[in-house]
Amino acid sequence: MALCLLAGSGCSSDAGARVAPSSQVTVSMPATRLPGLHYAWVPMPGQLPAESDPRVLDPQFRARLQAALDRALQAKGYQLAPSVAQADFLVAYRVGVRDGEEVMLRNEGVGSQPTPQATVECNSNGCSQMVVPGGDGAPVMDLRRARYVEGALQVEVIERSSIKVVWRALNRGTVSRNDGGATRLDAIARETLAQLPAATP
Structure with a gap:
């Protein structure tokens, strides 16, 4: 049997999560x-x-x-x-x-209007706005859990x-x-x- 539905209390969820359908x-x-x-x-x-x-x-x-x-x-x-x-x-x-x-890439920058914390990383495949500065200043993937x-x-x-x-x-x-x-x-x-x-x- 697949894992089950319904809980009396203590549930938590992220409204933006791309998870299984509600039912x-x-x-x-x-x-x-x-x-x-x-x-x-x-x-x-x-x-x-x-x-x-x-x-x-x-x-x-x-x-x-x-x-x-x-x-x-x-x-x-x-x-x-x-x-x-x-x-x-x-x-x-x-x-x-x-x-x-679920771990997802966060991409809050849209077109030419990136969010203030976003940075751009460019490589042979093009540029990405899904990175942020890490602790040492190097670009790291901006992950959302x-x-x-x-x-x-x-x-x-x-x-x-x-x-x-x-x-x-x-x-x-x-x-x-x-x-x-x-x-x-x-x-x-x-x-x-x-x-x-x-x-x-």
């Missing part, structure tokens, strides 16, 4: 219908270090995330069963996050009788500080389950 959903196991109307939750043990991050192990965060997934499932016509034994199918998810960093949080939410639907996965989706991308709120979690749940087939009586 990208991939359905690796599509289905035209699910085996019934009633579902029950089952745990999916973590397998990656990102799934052990304290930001996604927080019980309150996981309760909010599961409640958001419940609302998305019920909007498609499915109903939470009183117990696993009374469910037609099972639903499981895994989630985790990791911190990342953008920190971000990356992650993904994976949801699986499992046929209860055969314990076979019949539908799977992965929602991955970058995370903002507010992604642990109820409104954003609802949006992420809807995105992740958008291609889940609606309930058929």
